[in-house]
Amino acid sequence: MNCRLFVEKKESFRVEADSLRKELVENLQLSLKSLRLINVYDLFGFTPELVEKCRYKVFGEIVTDDVIDECCLDGCKYLAIEYLPGQFDQRASSAVDCVKLIDPNANVRIKSSRLLIFDNGISEAEYEAIRKYMINKVECREKDLNRLVENEIADVKPLQDLSGFIDMKPEDLAPFCKANGLAMNADDLNEVVKYFNAEKRNPTETELRILDTYWSDHCRHTTFTTELTEINIDESFIKEDIDGTFRMYLKMREELGRTKKGLNLMDMATIGARYLKSKGLLNDMEVSEENNACSIYVDVDVDGRIEKWLLQFKNETHNHPTEIEPFGGAATCLGGAIRDPLSGRSYVYQAMRVTGAGDIWKEVSETIPGKLPQKVISKKAAAGYSSYGNQVGLATTLVKEIYHPGYTAKRLEIGAVVGAVKAVDVRRESPAPGDVILMFGGRTGRDGIGGATGSSKEHTEASLETCGSEVQKGNAPEERKIQRLFRRPEVTRLIKKSNDFGAGGVCVAIGELTDGLDIYLDRVPVKYRGLNSTELAISESQERMSVVVEAKDRAEFESYCREENIEVTHVADVTDRGRMRMFNNGEIVADLSRSFIDSAGATHYAKATINPVEDAFPCPEYAGENLNDKFHSLMGSANVCSQKGLVEMFDSTIGRSTVLMPYGGKRQASETQVSVQKLPTFGYTDTASMMAFGFNPVISSWSPYHGAAYAVVEACAKVVAAGGRYEGMRFSYQEYFERMTSDPHSWGKPMSALLGSLKMQLALGLPSIGGKDSMSGTFENISVPPTLVAFGITTVNAGKVISSDFKCPGDRLYLVKHEALANHMPNTDQLKKNWAAIEDAVELGKVKAAFALTEGGLAEAVCKMAFGNALGANINIDESELFSYSYGSILLEADAELGIDGAIPVGEVTADKMIIVNGNAMELESLEHAYLGRHDRIFAMTAEPDSEICAVPYDGKAKKSVKTMKYSGTAVESPLVYIPVFPGTNCDYDSAKAFRKAGAEVHLGVFCNQTPEDVLESINRMKAEIDKTNILMLSGGFSSGDEPDGSGKFIASVLTNELIAKAIDALLDRGGLILGICNGFQALVKSGLLPYGRSGRLCAQSPTLFRNNINRHISQMVSTRVATNQSPWLKSFKTGELHSIAMSHGEGKFTVSPELAAELFANEQVAFQYADPETGLPTMESPLNPNGSNYAIEGIISPDGQILGKMGHSERYEQNLFRNIAGNRYQTIFENAVSYFRGE
Secondary structure, three states, rough: OOOEEEEEEEHHHHHHHHHHHHHHHHHHHHOOOOOOEEEEEEEEEHHHHHHHHHHHHOOOOOOOOEEEOOOOOOOEEEEEEOOOOOOOHHHHHHHHHHHHHOOOOOEEEEEEEEEEEOOOOHHHHHHHHHHHHHHHOOOOOOOOOOOOOOOOOOOOOOOOOOHHHHHHHHHHHHHHHHOOOOOOHHHHHHHHHHHHHHOOOOOHHHHHHHHHHHHHHHHEEEEHHHHHEEEEEEOOOOOHHHHHHHHHHHHHHHHOOOOOEEEEEEHHHHHHHHHHHHOOOOOOEEEOOOOOOOOOOOEEEEOEEEEEEEEEEEEEEEEHHHOHHHHHHHHHHHHHHHHHHHHOOOOOEEEEEEEEEOOOOOHHHOOOOOOOHHHHHHHHHHHHHHHHHHHHHEEEEEEEEEHHHHHHHHOEEEEEEEEEEHHHHHOOOOOOOOOOOEEOOEEEEOOOHHHHHHHOOOOOOOHHOOHHHHHHOOHHHHHHHHHHHHHHHHHHHOOEEEOOOOOOHHHHHOOOOOOEEEEEEEHHHHHOEEEEEEEEEEEEOOOEEEEEOOOHHHHHHHHHHOOOOOEEEEEEEEEOOOOOEEEEEEEEEEEHHHHHHHHHOOOOOOEEEOOOOOEEEEEEEEOOOOOOHHHHHHHHHOOOOOHHHOOOOOOOOOOOOOOOOOEEOOOOOOEEEEEEEOOOOOOOOEEEEEEEEEEEEHHHOOOHHHHHHHHHHHHHHHHHHOOOHHHHHHEEEEOOOOOOOOHHHHHHHHHHHHHHHHHHHHHHHOOOOEEEEEEEEOOOOOOOOOEEEEEEEEEEEEHHHOOOOOOOOOOEEEEEOOOOOOOOOOOOHHHHHHHHHHHHHHHHHOOOEEEOOOHHHHHHHHHHHOOOOOOOOEOOOOHHHHOOOOOOOOOEOOOOOOOOOOOEEEEEEEEEOOEEOOEEEHHHHHHHHHHHHHHHHHOOOOOOOOOOOOOOOOOOOOOOOEEEEEEEEOOOOOEEEEEEOOEEOHHHHHHHHHHHHOOOOOEEEEEOOOHHHHHHHHHHHHHHHHHHEEEEEEEOOOOHOOOOOOOOOOHHHHHHHHHHHHHHHHHOOOOEEEEEOOOHHHHHHOOOOHHHOOOOOOOOOEEEEEOOOOOOOEEEEEEEEEEOOOOOOOOOOOOOOEEEEEEEEOOOEEOOHHHHHHHHHHOOOOOEEEEEEOOOOOOOOOOOOOOOHHHHHEEEEOOOOOEEOOOOOOHHHOOOOOOOOOOOOOHHHHHHHHHHHHHO
């Protein structure tokens, strides 16, 4: 049967609906009084019995939802919204997965949509404003609720007949390009015509689209490889310096034997590394045919042994997709960035996000026609990137959004990632005839078709109407599975070569692997029927990878994929023909010579003229009649103010690797300028990678030459200020410029920037070994600022890393100042001397805190260092030094003389919570209010508690339940821990590492659900594992993407399976233990194992874990208070003891009735409560209670104490992590469990 269900939150759980109503009212200036938000599920192929079984197990939750079959809309104003056909719908996909746990053989299909019902008081104009705001035609459309139909499956679209193609005349070419929407130009098309004339046939549509994709600016870097035939530098004060750098570049070309190659931007971007390598200054770079990511050799200390590892890093943009569909564009920006080093066989564990936006504080009504509002793009992009990274399990520890009017033209969306792998586990060989190519991961659909060519075109007002097929939706849990697969050395040692499916899909990802290929398109797994050969060849559907393996290794590789719950298919063979052939059902649809594909079309030519630069270095001005006003204006300015509400959306602690939290100090308010993560070793290490970026759009707009130079300087200074050494840094640049035209001055901007960066590479000896260019930053008459973002990375000892927060009153403050040259360029000799002296002081332990001066100069540095621990500063310095740009300078805190030549004593740290400058006193609290207020209007940092129910509702007279404190079985020295890995689980490695360190043996088991047989086998395997284990660990993550509309549903469905439920009962009966953290806690509660101790006892009055009051993901450290020690998990603690614990979740609010809460406290089942670190008392105040949990409950135990569930990630700490966080970060629940089984 086919039917429809409507799911609406009960009144006390309508956080999302209330939040959306407020957003609409604020942004659209509406009179909207009420809004109902209903999830709609169209069900196909269900039986009535299956619908009832799934009603409150899959589609709703009995505690939070009303699930009904009919929704009366008579007389109502409403809007129903659904995805466009072909878009990935994670909610529907996860719902199908959950249904198949209930009935593995069910052949069901599901469509999800949303229904908004408004109060009838809104006008037609207001309704239309809502409709326009809510429906982005690139991704969704209005749904007709009068129809119940499955997804429209289009017939296979016939391929275009290109008869007469080879007979086209030169005057026909440009009109043909325009008529067919090609990214190539007439000169390129002329090369295609000549080629097929030589082939004596017309091309197929598939061949033409393949060439258009390969030759797009995105894939072949057309702009960067355009030959510059004439170079001019306009007269200005900096002409001599730029000309000198250009002449140096020409000399390097001669020395390296590159004069016969075209002079172009790509050569300028890469020659620095070539030259430094020729001088023996780049011996750590891995040289390989595979170049999807920068790759260097590093030494890693693992359990006291030095191992050789490959450190890989990559920066990637998704500017065009994020501009037109922010959530999906930003999500797939990160997904694509991850797969680059992943294809290099490394495990990706560290991320940084740098973005550029226009004015996000502008009213929606001021939005440029053809554009989405800037605040909408910013918020949805943040949600997309963070959602993807949080689900994959990637620590994102530095997030920065840069505001400049130019980014109204097109958004800047950069994801920078770092991966690592032991060098001996990587095999790099050239494919040979007879080798096979396997494709694995996600399936292929129409999403993303034309993405490569679309992103190479200028954005126009019509883009939102026409670019729907270019948008991709990511499936992060699928990418997590690929991460796990590639972390297995037995897998990576089989791979001769690998590539990810990014721009261009099959034709590029597989086509780039080797010269001779036979590709079988009919074998490519598809999401739905109806794709033709062209669509199969160029679709950019996400989460797909390809590998070359020897034929003899195929079966072994495929078996590993199946073990990791990944679909794998043999789709191509390596040949010796030197041609890429594509077959579909036995018919050849493409047959192209590799040499022609690689020719990249016609050679393009341009002239470049570097603009004159005004001889006045930019100096920011801040409004105010006095110093106090100027300080407040500075701290509330767009690019200086706190972005904590944005930053907290990103999981910063996953991976058990975070050395510095994004904000540090007791109050978590001092901004961190670098991303520092320990490498992902299975043993203990203190080797960490430190990454920083540099870029200032104001300087770059004034002079791209200076802007690029200072971008490099800024990144270096941040690393030095955090305890790293700049000398070992390696760089990768992100270039983003306006659309190049016939005007030579447009070409002069990127050329100027590249020359500025080249000068710094040579002067500092720091090569850029990779990068990414995007040259389409124009919308009609608006262009992005000249953008070269420098990403620099090095390795450090985690124990030597220092933070930015002031430490102690009475400490001295020193400014190690950089004095620029007369032409405003960096004084690299001085910088090298200064930085080396600081590095030595850090090594000797003399530096307690440091901050590299950036946008807001010395004034910004002092304030941000002060906020973390609410300490003040007394500064004496010339007022002109306070606000000026001083990139390269570093402010240091020390408790004694530093002994650094040129270090200027500028003041001291004080205890009085005042910033005093030249006798002018400013209250720290007032400055912080200005600092926090601006961004908080868009990205809120706190939420009002929806209740004051904090006091313990228990008078102490009720009887306590009996707890199991002693293990009744035979003592076990190394108890066995079983950790099931469900789709969406991402804390498995962290949990295993914590238990192993505590002395346990750990078994990890992947729950597979690709087929009905997989589900049944997984249930049986899980039952067998539980039967023999001592501890069942349900680790954190996003069970099936926290869908459908709720966390932990997939796992809860497994736990309540009859076979599994009986095995769990038996485990508990024999004295076994269960631990659930975050997603695992959610599953324990939603299965009934907590608080009842047995599954299946849920009712409408049961407790649950629900969406955070702030209605977003929260990642931060919080203080939790031990409420009882009456459990094997808690026995080493003292009641009232405080711990600083990592929190990262979107649904962590524990909701419970007063009656049941009283019972939980009476039975001593409340294990931990959120607490004020100053008073040690439970609190409802946000952000101390980050999610608004009733009674401040963070964790609970079962009546017998054998089951513990908690939201906080106790497994994410080890020595030298969270170095800028106060309090006891080590919570010994894992050691307590091991001690219990040892009989201690």
